[in-house]
Each structure stands twice: as C-alpha cells, then as structure tokens.
Amino acid sequence: MEFYDLMVFIHIIAAIIGMGPGFFMIFPVKTATTMTELQYGYKIRNKLHGCVMIGGTLLLLTGLIMGVLRPYLFAKGWFIGSLLLFLLALAFGPLVLSPRSKPIKKLLQTHPDNTIPDEYFRLSRKLFFYERIESLLFMIIIILMITKPF
Numbered sequence: 617m618e619f620y621d622l623m624v625f626i627h628i629i630a631a632i633i634g635m636g637p638g639f640f641m642i643f644p645v646k647t648a649t650t651m652t653e654l655q656y657g658y659k660i661r662n663k664l665h666g667c668v669m670i671g672g673t674l675l676l677l678t679g680l681i682m683g684v685l686r687p688y689l690f691a692k693g694w695f696i697g698s699l700l701l702f703l704l705a706l707a708f709g710p711l712v713l714s715p716r717s718k719p720i721k722k723l724l725q726t727h728p729d730n731t732i733p734d735e736y737f738r739l740s741r742k743l744f745f746y747e748r749i750e751s752l753l754f755m756i757i758i759i760l761m762i763t764k765p766f
Contacts, residue, residue, distance in 0.1 A: 620685045627678040634671015635754050637664040642744050651730045658724055676702065693766035698757045705753040708746065716743040 617625075641664055645657035679699065682689065689695040720739050727733055 620682060623678045623682050623685065626674060627682065630671045630674035630678060631758070632671070634668050634673075634675055635758070637667045637671075638754065639751050640664065641668075641747060645740070648732065651724070651727055651732055654732055654736070655724050658721075672706065676706070692764070694760045694764045697766075698760045701753050701757050701760075705750050705757075708750045708753075712746050713743065713750070716746060 641661050644660040644664075645654055648654035648657050679702070683695065683699075716739070720736065720743060723733065723736055723739065727736075
C-alpha cells in the first residue's frame with residue numbers, strides 16, 4: 617500500500633467519523649419533552665461534536681496531503697469545489713452556529729424549572745435551520761468526491 621492509498625483510507629474513515637455524527641446532531645434534542653431530557657440531549661450533541669471535530673480535522677489534513685502528493689488534483693473542479701465547500705462549512709461553526717447556540721446553552725443552564733420554554737423552540741429552530749444547510753454542504757461534498765463530475 618502506497619502512502620497515498622493510506623491517506624485515502626484515513627480520509628474515508630475520517631469522513632465516517634466526522635460527517636456521520638454531524639448528520640444526526642439534531643436528533644438527540646428533537647424529541648425532548650422536559651428540560652432534563654433536553655439537557656441530556658445537548659450532552660450527547662457535545663460528545664458527537666467531538667467526533668465531528670476530530671473527523672473534520674483529519675479530513676482537511678488528509679485531503680490537503682493527497683493534493684500535495686498528487687498535485688493534478690488541484691486542477692480538478694470537484695477537488696477545488698469540495699475543498700472550498702468544506703472551508704465554507706468549517707467557517708459555519710464559529711461564524712453561524714456558535715452565535716446561535718450560545719443563547720441556547722445559557723437557557724439550558726439558567727431555566728428554573730423542568731418545562732421547556734417557548735424561547736428554546738424559537739432559538740433552536742434558527743440553529744437547526746443552519747445545521748441543515750451545513751449538512752447539505754457536506755452531502756454535496758460527498759457527492760462531488762464520489763462522482764468527480766468535473
């Protein structure tokens with residue numbers, strides 16, 4: 617097995633580790649009916665986010681290493697497109713998702729009783745909207761990497 621093949625293998629495993637859990641981040645909190653359930657759901661989300669971060673970092677590193685090992689990849693539209701979409705999705709975290717998740721985290725820490733306040737539903741609807749956009753970006757990246765259309 618060549619080093620490049622090893623990078624491809626790690627890249628695929630990283631996609632499973634990083635992107636897989638990312639597609640399911642909404643589910644642990646979507647069906648919560650009490651604050652206790654919601655808080656537990658967000659603990660699960662936090663653990664999933666760790667997998668997403670590790671996998672995402674490996675994806676970026678192995679993708680760039682493969683590009684360095686096979687420079688012709690930087691002339692392929694699917695490779696450049698995937699890389700640009702990945703960087704856009706990466707920027708979603710601090711620029712789009714984090715500002716929308718901070719008020720939710722504060723609400724989870726300060727809400728006095730076990731009922732989920734209406735404020736949470738308003739805040740989470742906005743957050744989940746952007747999380748779905750990010751998931752769509754990752755689906756497009758996966759499709760580009762599999763089909764290599766241009």
